[in-house]
Amino acid sequence: MNRVLRRVELADRIVQLDVEAPRIAKKRRPGQFVIVRVVEGGERIPLTIAGADPEEGSITLVVQVVGKTTTLLSHLSPGDSILDLAGPLGRPTHIERCGTVAVVAGGIGVAPLYPIAKALAEVGNSLVGVLGARTRALVVWEDRLASVCDELVVTTDDGTYGRAGRVTDALAEIASRRRLDLVVAIGPPVMMKAVSELTRPMQIPTVVSLNPIMVDGTGMCGGCRVLVGGQNRFVCVEGPEFDGHQVDFDNLIARLNAYKEYEQESLRSLAEGHRFAEGSCRLSEEVRRAGS
């Protein structure tokens, strides 16, 4: 169950895992996510599904190392199993033909964005893509996104690749010369906020995929609630996608940081535990970096 079939290091601390999950592979639609728990005593975290192969019975997850759970996930090798994997959760993306769609990815937001983009292209939309990353080494899945877009602009914050600047700069430029009927933006909350702020005055419908802290992922705890249009909405069952113009991103960001100090403590205890057990190993080195 939940066996890792393949592991690909896409970039520094970004790992792609193809995981055996036949039921989920058959059922999932673009936009949906899974909840994973890696070890006994581990926490449950949501990860958006980045792809699936129903014939092989596998799903693709792209993991960026940010805390203890993602550190443990990134160290799984082919043959290892993820202890618990539940899904597909959330509502699938609403896919329809609406004309020209800008698909905007920030960092590893490209992983969940790609299957959505592919589905949008398949129903006859023209796609223009924007793929932003901090630096060249962190640009992943450019070829995949390019394969479904008429045009793809890559941006890096430091100018080491593509255009220098933010995704919003590129998107503004594209919007000045092309009519956009829909924007789908997935990435860090600050990036989705910036995109939504940009498209609001242009009145371009904008869909964002939210990534709050979750426990069960089935509507049972309400921990993932966000303010959308002033109302409490449960991302796990009513989302993860919402109208970006209605989302209270500042609150989402604050709630995402609610456990920051606990997460650091968790990472520290992992690093110390590992040093104690195995001396100075690669894992503890990465954990130290992730925790710093």
Place this chain on the structure above:
Amino acid sequence: MPDPERPDDLLRKADDLTPKERLSLPKQPMPERAPQERRRSQEEVPLGFDEVHAMLEACRCLECKAKPCVAGCPVGVDIPGFIRLVRKGDFAGAIAKIRECNCLPAVTGRVCPQETQCQLHCTIAKARKDPEEAVSIGRLERFVADWEREHHARRVEPPAPPTGKRVAIVGSGPAGLSAAGDLVRLGHEVTVFEAFHKMGGVLVYGIPEFRLPKEIVQEEVDGLAAQGVRFEPNVVIGQTVTVDELLEEEGYDAVFLGTGAGLPMFLEIPGEHLIGVYSANEYLTRANLMQAYAFPKVDTPVVKADRVTVVGGGNVAMDAARTALRLGAGEVTLIYRRSRAEMPARAEEIHHAEEEGVRFLLLTNPMEILGDERGRVRGVRCLRMELGEPDASGRRRPVPVPGSEFDVPAELVIEAIGNGPNPLATSTTPGLETDRKGRIVVDPASGKTSKRGVFAGGDVVRGGSTVILAMKDGRAAARAIHEALSGERQPQEEVKA
């Protein structure tokens, strides 16, 4: 008259006690951990009877012919029958007697509201004109269930001849486990699907360790597995697989939905988005299922706070308040908008919470949760209430006192104001009738829903209710499923049509 101070003497004569003598025997006390010791500990609060105290308590039962206690038991346990066996020291016989009707005795012996069920009708209590004086049926049930576990005396029943019929149970809470237990005994192939990674439903995510140790739930689940029940965690019915797919593609002949009341309500007041506001479901799930009390040994944290307020007056509110103490809170205040008399929590839970130092702020309604500049909770703005005319529930309606606002300082607010039924399974099952609150509509006697082959019970039908009523529903549905599957007509026609 035997001397109650000399237990051996009394127990020797136990068979010959007259009703008058039984009536005069004192109720046996059950030891509890002291409030100061337990308020920071996850250890169970009541310690349980030992063998002698259990037998002495059993001597109090009049074994009256009318058995009013049995009528008060939702699952109809032969209470005088099992108590008689306890009195004789035949604990194995006693637990077997209970298990005829109740597959989770170690659970119900702890969490059943006996004071409003079996014990309410006890003849001793009536004769003594004091409900507190009823025979301690729940404690005796707990004793024999614990005895069975501690002595590894669990009997694995010989399996019934296989019927070749397959039943899917959705949800591993008390309703699902009861249904599974009965159906597997009847020879059906039973699979329990659970959304979480661990079996037990509300017994593991909701009810705290200090009230129901999780190893007890695990033992019950293991016992069912030994009988042949298959358990599949991490399957979210409605998402991973739908009910229709279970029936049409996965070859199940019937489905029982026991998905519980897993959709928390919020007060819908300003400030609920602040950091430090939890639904009781989330707080308890973090603390119980995810064992946040052991953080950082486990990875799931819960926001620690010195001052905690809990909103609500039910058992869940008591559980949340007592959990907050155990997670290190210095001051826990429970805010309830009606008066103590209207509190839906069990008297024992209210009593335990008070003993441990939970402060009750009654006739008080939260208006707004106040935050600091970092988006964290700093307090709750409240309004005093007074009781007006009775409302639809028959309880006097709380009415705000104008101009009575005041603030309660707190860093954590836990809302325990009730749950709705979780809609994931129901909303993805065409042809399944639900009411306006999202509860599945069933025939109460059989758990039959509007959809052929689909049965339901527990909180997804009742809204927030009790473990024992969920178990009753599970058993009733198991009987109805069995009848449907073993009917004269081909089960395919009978159930699925």
